[in-house]
Amino acid sequence: MPALRPHLSLAILLLLAAASTLTATEPVDLAVIHKIKQEAFANSKVMDHLFHLTDVHGPRLTNSPGFHSAADWTVERLKSMGLTKVNKEKWGPFGKTWNYTRFSAHLLKPSYSPLIGFPMAWTPGTNGALKGEPILAVIKDEKDFPKWKGKLAGRIVLIDEARETPLLFKPLAQRYSEKDLDDIEAGLVPVGKRPEFDREARRKAMNARAKFLREEGATLVVTAGAKGDGGTVFAAAGGGYREGDEVPPPMIALTPEHYNRIVRLVKEKQAPEIEVEVAATLDNKAAGSYNILAELPGTTKKEEVVMIGAHFDSWHGGTGATDNGAGSAVMIEAMRILKALDVKLPRTVRIALWSGEENGLLGSRAYVKEHFANPEDMKTTEQHAKLAAYFNYDNGSGKIRGVYLQGNDMMRPIFEAWFAPFHDLGAARVTIRNTTGTDHLAFDSVGLPGFQFI
Ligand SMILES: [Zn+2]
Incomplete structure (x- = not known):
């Protein structure tokens, strides 16, 4: 696990949750900040939250057993802190349920080597150990299908x-x-919006290839992963997670150094032999999922809400410590500290830990649609006007350096006031820019003030 500094970020988040109850002209309550810092630095439980989420429960791919057991643990922890309305709020359908319980891969010939890799999500297991001489068949899309038609049966x-x-x-x-940071802050106009990633096009291509490989009778598909080297493997989805998506043959990703060695052996006609075993379960029926919610009730304006959140799901090739166990642990700890200090906040503070983020912000989008507004017709609910702000924490570890305003210039003086007592901890920057790729976008897309930090 990399060296995390969650306590710094945490103190800032706590301030934001507390300070959201103030108006822009009101001063920041330094006495409360002092107490928050004391609790965050002296009595932190954040690494214990993170230990349980990652080392104990492991990867948290949406709806996998690790996801469910980590969620159950989190629900119990939030309850034990004395929070209210702790629940797993359903949304859905999500899609297929996938898990793996065993992986091993070996180069047997021309000389022995263990191979570093992982199975790819939403692909089946191998039904025991599978041994064979691999064939190099570079298939990117439909254009490559004719070349390999009839040549892949029974092949790795x-x-x-x-x-x-x-x-x-x-x-x-x-x-x-x-x-x-100067450069990030210098922009006068909001920038950083990326064109929406075309998930549907990728899904279509993935399905076409999965169907081709399955129908041709390939027994195993091996990739080098899209990124990662030096022994690092990024094994994401091999098949689609949605019901109706084509099921490919078993698929694994190897570290590129090992993958490349096998490719060289094939090209030099050294007749390499590999052995791979994957035990995986794939339930093709669509299942619903849930987000984890809990509240600290407000006092004088308790029907108004400040939300904090992070995505709870992760990929399966690691324990999701930085993406996004750290963010989840920080938000859990933020709630613990506010409750432990018994700070009387006018508004209700609500934590949300999202599922399905890695599949396209599915959990947060479903929540926003259910509670605040439908982004298609922008019809808002009564609760829309009651949400003061949503603060998201993703993008890995490390302390908070500032915030992206998402083009919301009215927030600049407010954030500047909130950050003032945290300049000594390195958090000071306020930029008009947008940042993308995580759950605050679900809120921004329906006109709610959603923020993510630098
Ligand atoms: Zn993330």
């Missing part, structure tokens, strides 16, 4: 070309420098 298919793994001269991760 290497589906990508060898992927280049250049020597790394740059660090794997980098913090924003002060100059980087």
